[in-house]
Amino acid sequence: MIHAYQLVVLIPYAAALILVAVPGYRVGATANVIVSAATFAAGLWLVAGESIVGDYAIVDEFNIVFIAINTLVGFTTALFSASYIGHEIETGRLSPSFVRFYHAMFQAMMGSMNLALIANNIGVMWVGLELATLITVVMVGLYRTPQAIEAAWKYFILASVGISLAFFGTILIYLAGQPALGEGMPAMTWSLLQAAAARMDPAILDLAFIFLLIGYGTKVGLAPLHAWLPDAHAEGPTPISAVLSGLLLNVALYALLRFKMLVAGQPAALDPGPVMVVMGLVSLIFAAFMLYQRRDIKRLFAYSSIEHMGLIVFAFGMGGPLANFAGLLHMAMHSLTKSGIFFAVGHIAQAKGTQRIAEIRGLSVTHPRLAVVFALAVLAICGMPPFGVFASEFLILTTTFAREPWLALLPAFGLLVGFGALLMRLQGTIFGEPVGPAHRVEASSVPMVLHLLLVLAAGIFLPPLLVAWFQRAAELLG
Amino acid sequence: MPGLYVSGVALGALAIGAAMASLVRGPALAFVYPLSALAAVVLGVVDLQVLLSGSEAAIRLPIGLPTIGFHLRLDTLSAFFGIVINGGVVAASLYGMGFDRAKELTPRVEPLFPLFAAAMNLVLIADDAYAFLFSWELMSLASWALVVARHTDPECRRAAHLYLVMAAIGTVALLFAFGGLAGPAGGYAFDTVRAHRPQPMVAALVLTAALVGCGSKGGLIPLHAWLPLAHPAAPSHVSALMSGVMTKVAIYGFVRIAFDLLGPPDWWWALPPIVLGAMTAVLGLLYAVLDRDLKRVLAYSTIENIGVIFVALGLALAFSANAQHEAAAVAMAAALLHVLNHSWFKSLLFLGAGAILHATGRRDLDGLGGLIRRMPRTAAFFLVGALAISALPPLNGFVSEWLLFQAVIAAPALPQAALHFASPAIGAMLALAAALAAACFVRVYGTAFLGRPRSAEAAGAHDVPLAQQAAMGGLAFLCILGGLMGSVLAAALAPVLHKLVGGALPGPGSGPTPFSLIAFDPARSIYDAPVIALFVAIASLTTLIVVHRLSERRTRRGPAWDCGFPDPSPATQYTASSFAQPLRRVYGAAAFAARETVVMPPPGDIRPARFSVVVVDHLWRVFYAAPGQAVLGLSECLNVLQFLTIRRYLVLMFVTLVILLSIAAVTT
Amino acid sequence: MSQAYEISHLLAGVMLVTSFALLYQERVAAVLNAFAAQSITLALAVAWSAWSDNRPDLFITALIALTLKGIVIPVALHRTVARLGIHREVEKVVGVGVALMVGLALTGLAQALVLKVAAGMASHAREELALALAIILLGFLMMIVRRNAVTQVVGFMSMENGLILAATGARGMPLVVEVSVAFSVLISLFVFAVFVFRIRERFDTVDLEALDRMRGDRR
């Protein structure tokens, strides 16, 4: 009897093998959408089912949400890229053979991320995450322009170092678990480690967490480990930017949080809170300032992703049920909103034929609908109501102020600085007299509207089931 | 309870109206303003009923924050502010009906107008922190979109950007305020907050945050700079809403936090609002007197009025901290009545400015003049508004001003030395503000409506459509009525006053006539507007009759005498700038380092003499220009991190790792 | 047992020495030789622990280390270097002396960190862990003090040697083999990438400074 959690991984991998062989990009794109839909269905099946704890797979209140988001965004991105890639071929940026390769890689990447999410084994999770990273490296270089190659190369080197450090951290976790769980597989199994966290070796746990923080933090995009992120977002195909910001960062953060749970379970270990708070604040404020100097619209939103990852890490660093809840909510909201924004950016780039902010103006005159959606999405990511990001930022700032009034000034400062920059760019792009070309946009606007609606719904009403999951996870995070 | 449902329906109607308006285009949009007017009337009636009957209603919707929910409550305070707001909305919608759809950029305005109105109403009935800030921010967002409606004008874009950033700063401050009130456990519902009052230290922080949050929305100096840019940038009826009404929502927020949620006040809470308010009042008017743009002058005078209101609120805090409840009632009544009055005459003036803009296409005072003949009705209504905002009896502006002066005069009785030494200074500053207001609006009216037209547009002006005249006329009527019936309004406020400061003004009947407004007790201070008005009316009528009996009735029209040198050119009139000159000489030098330079060519030289004035806005330089440059400069410096080599990025990574490892090595 | 520990400890020590040698070398060829030596030592260490804890699967790891990193890649890189004509000095960021000092400091740090570890785990495991940690840090250091792609690749690979050592040192750790395989794939990609850039003529040199001609935001 095959189970949903196997499907979530197996469908994409199988599809990847098939798609390599499928000729014709239209067929490939359609197949890609169908497969992603199937994966999404499997994800929903998981959501409907009860939690699973197997030797290799785990589905609990913590990762179920991310599996759901992952499969959903995978599906919407496939939908988007189906309409987007066609344009890339017409403009000759991609050749059909590359598109075939692209579809296969896309599925492989989704599969690896799902693998990392449902793995009940720190080794398997590591493998999944690193596979996903390496595949995205290839995807970033897909256009084979000098800039693309350079971005891919940068990403590749930094990511590989991160991979190694993360692996060393994994080994250390195993060593730390050894005294409690003995040798062999148990000391690498999440569920068992979680249960035995109190009996793990605190000193090695500290060491391990540092290496994992640096290793996986590189993929989360925490400053100063972020260098690969803006270029990778800017130079890769837009669907990949959406997946990078929306999913890969989340998966890396998910891994990091799992390990934080272990550390939180061992009172003797050092409290990772302060370190995370500091790194989060550094990323948040640094990215906020970097937003002002951006000239490429995709790089702009890449930095905004760094900013929000910083805020999330800050929230988890603060800890406590409310802050953790807010952090989880913000993760979910950010991945939906940011991928939606990248969809919109893809439309804009096709409409204006450029990614340079200076050459995009007056969208509200030439493309009113697109402008409205884009504006709403950007305002949503800025934490404006009635969108879900507002709820999470509300919780983060209020609880922080209630506990550490002076500390609360820093994230607020960072958010305001970032808001100033994003608003400036938003007004510059959608208002004013239009300049340059204004092509019709073929790409389907369903995905971005869908994401926006989800974020809107979350801002107004959070389903109790989701709340229950988040609260349980927030407890575990300590 | 039914009240809440009815207003819920009205709000829903507004929201649906906004949604529909965003879909349709063209003449179909005409439905927006009638709908908004209708909804606002319904809401206002409900509020009035609640205020008079004192029947509060609360409800908790299962949306919003998980486990907290979305609390709504309609109590007398919200009801009072609801009346203020919906009055403004009705007037603005009425004015909007008169728009010429072809000319105005309706698709960018009309979908947002009802949303804006709904958001403001929602702020008032919000009963938990999330609901409050949710609707507060929605309000800012809607008004931002309205400000940037004329998006091709770079000034509008700049104003909108500054506005929303300042609004965000304010919202963050309010987030902090509510965070402090809710505590680490996250009791966001206002009832929970009332149940556990914060510690004194926390209360201080909360008060500061609230002052920043509400002050930035209301235009309290030094958080004011966005206001004179953003309010004029919007279409005039929206300017009327923003200036006349939205600033009152800010006042509501401060009252709600400082008088309701924060618990019994300490005496020193009074100092920040009083000091800032007094500064705001005076500086706001100095700005206004020196400015030449009609709508910006009005915006600056809004800043002044907000300052006055904050002074009154501060006095109310001081009195109630010392358990002087009737004095607190006087101050609070002054604040609330000024909120109401200002919403009336400021909306009236902005609508008038809109009428001028519509008729002449100009906002610069030095290009107007003589409109009293071309647009007689507008001129009459505007005159009422100008006299009312100058706090002249028997109009409504003076009622609240009078009460405020009574409160100031009572302030020396306060035990705290700081307060009773401040009181005369405050009184003097308020008097100065009042006199400056008179000067400012004599200047505005004299240059815009009186004299001779200074431009072809002004000469060819025509009065506005009937709907817009009706909107202005209604407000003007309210200004007069409110001036005469001030005591009635004060009596209607009694429940709110009891709720906030535990006291009220002596009711009608305790004075010589039913309409005499009484502070403290009849032996101490009375102001009886109807009697005075009656006296003035009788006196002027008798004078009229007598003079016409006695005197030579012949009247001849002739050229102006002007000391025998009449010059036909309108350029010889006093302009707004020349009118401001004495005030600039007296006050500008200190406040704005204003300097006049005259370049006089030598005799025989035919070149004209040049006169120039330099005015420096220190506040802008210190609080806005400098931080902005700091942020940009810092971003420039940090930007090198975008251009490092891969090896250097690896160095960053390595250093981070080593630092963390060393920390782990040293800590035990 | 103790003897088994002595030998594995000895081999690990030798690896640490070789990574100092990597830091010390001036010429690319010498660097490659030192790296080959380190990889072969690693292979021996892995093989030894495979024999002593009788975990035959580890022999695969040893074999990979020996063939791929001990022979194939060094030879390949020798070729590349020859073809690219960078025989002589590799330009360094800091002098050898400084690099060695920093290396010593890192080794000390590694010791200090591991000494904090509770006595709960076997002492030799701790020693091995300390050595592995030091090797990893030295590899990282190697990557950042050299300006030349080949030497950076070498630095990365010596980091990864440290990882394999740690992995085999962690008794009974599953998946070591798979991971070592995965890593070898990664490394081959790494080297392959260098070749790609060489062959495609997209970059006329493999000096990383030149790789970032196109900076992040086109100014």
Added chain:
Amino acid sequence: MTHDLVVQFLAQGAQMTFVLLIAPLAVGVVRRVKARLMRRQGPPLLQAYLDLAKLLRKESVIAESASWLFRSAPYLIFALTWVAAALVPSFASGLMFNWAADVVALVALLGAARALLALAGMDVGTSFGGIGSSREMMIATLAEPAMMLIVVTLAIAAGTTRLAGVADFFIAEPFGVRVSLALSLISLVIVALAENARIPVDNPTTHLELTMVHEAMVLEYSGRHLALIEAASHLKLVLYLSLLICLFAPFGMAPATAGLSGWAIGLAAWIAKLLAGAVLLGVWEVSIAKMRVFRLPDFVGVAFVFGFIAILLAFLTRGVFA
């Protein structure tokens, strides 16, 4: 009761007529005194009445560019000033309607009159009107803060802002009590000079263009309108004189309950004090020169400073430093 009411009403009416009738006389006295001190013959005491009568008889010329505001302003200005003057307790404190407005309202009434006058000055659209209006409003911004300080002082001393109440208080008090009151007397005098456009603030007799303030505003008026404006300024002078009297020299004023006889005494005393004040004003005006307009802040600033010191002293005497 009704009889009493009627009497009260008559008394109020009497005050309105008195102030109206005596105003030109006071002005005449001032002019006469000044003339005599300048070794001039000077106009007869009743000249002001004759002037008004003459103006009423003349036709009034109105500029083409004048609007309805220009024509209606004089009536309102006159009425406002008249009512204000009638509300100041003159010969008796407890009159029927003088509760209707306290000091604050009184000042505001005069402010309304001033605003209307300034608007009228701007209406024709000449440069002189503008000069006059702008300077008048500037002077007002200087005078009103000082006035507010005086009011605060009185309120601290007497505990009320109703003039009648203050007057009663000072009648009851032994005379010449406090330093603070002396100081506020000085500042009230200065304010009065500024408000009435007397030397050194303004010269009521000048028609030298650039020094005019009040005259510049009314430059375009003629005939009956000018008569009303003149009468209003006379009334204003009387108002401030009797304000000074009622606050700082209330002796002889009839208390609320006094009968006709008391009123008679009060009336006599009031007229005497009024004329004395007029004489003093005349003496003052010949003994000092007019100031440049932009020296005024210094002059009126004195009033402000004295007013402030007065309040601090009032605090001292009331001993609020508990």
